Amino acid sequence: MKNAYLVIKFHENNKNKELIENISKSLAEAGIQTTIMARDFEKWGKVHFSPEELMKLTFELINKNEMLIVEFSEKGVGLGIEAGYAFAKNMPIIVIAKEGSDISNTMKGIAKEVIFYNNPKELVTKFKNRNK
Numbered sequence: 001m002k003n004a005y006l007v008i009k010f011h012e013n014n015k016n017k018e019l020i021e022n023i024s025k026s027l028a029e030a031g032i033q034t035t036i037m038a039r040d041f042e043k044w045g046k047v048h049f050s051p052e053e054l055m056k057l058t059f060e061l062i063n064k065n066e067m068l069i070v071e072f073s074e075k076g077v078g079l080g081i082e083a084g085y086a087f088a089k090n091m092p093i094i095v096i097a098k099e100g101s102d103i104s105n106t107m108k109g110i111a112k113e114v115i116f117y118n119n120p121k122e123l124v125t126k127f128k129n130r131n132k
Helices: 017-029 037-041 052-062 076-088 103-110 122-130
Strands: 001-008 032-035 067-071 091-100 113-115
Touching: 001 017, 001 076, 017 032, 017 067, 032 067, 037 052, 052 076, 067 076, 076 091, 076 103, 091 103, 103 122, 113 122
Parallel strands: 001 032, 001 067, 067 091, 091 113
Antiparallel strands: none
16 A cells, blocks of 8 residues: 555635545545545644644655645645645655646646546546556
């Protein structure tokens, strides 16, 4: 099983918690174990970090993984920072996004691959097929 740090725009009200869980389950089914800040460290908003602590921990976690997966259906400054850091470390970056999402040229430029999906379940097949 490969290890990936999954980044996605976080919302204080956890409105995308189900999406995050479904993406993580699909990736696990495809052989990719995910680490997710909101789920694993912030415990869905129960644990709070200062901005400095958050970025330090984020960079440590990126360093401990084999790849960065960026869910880019919804843009966020943090996603760009994390992707830029991983790129500077020469880490493979895979962008995933809902069909029809606007992926910036800069993100496309550093991504090893961009994978679009309609339903997170599709990611199982799309990730399994990319390793063949």
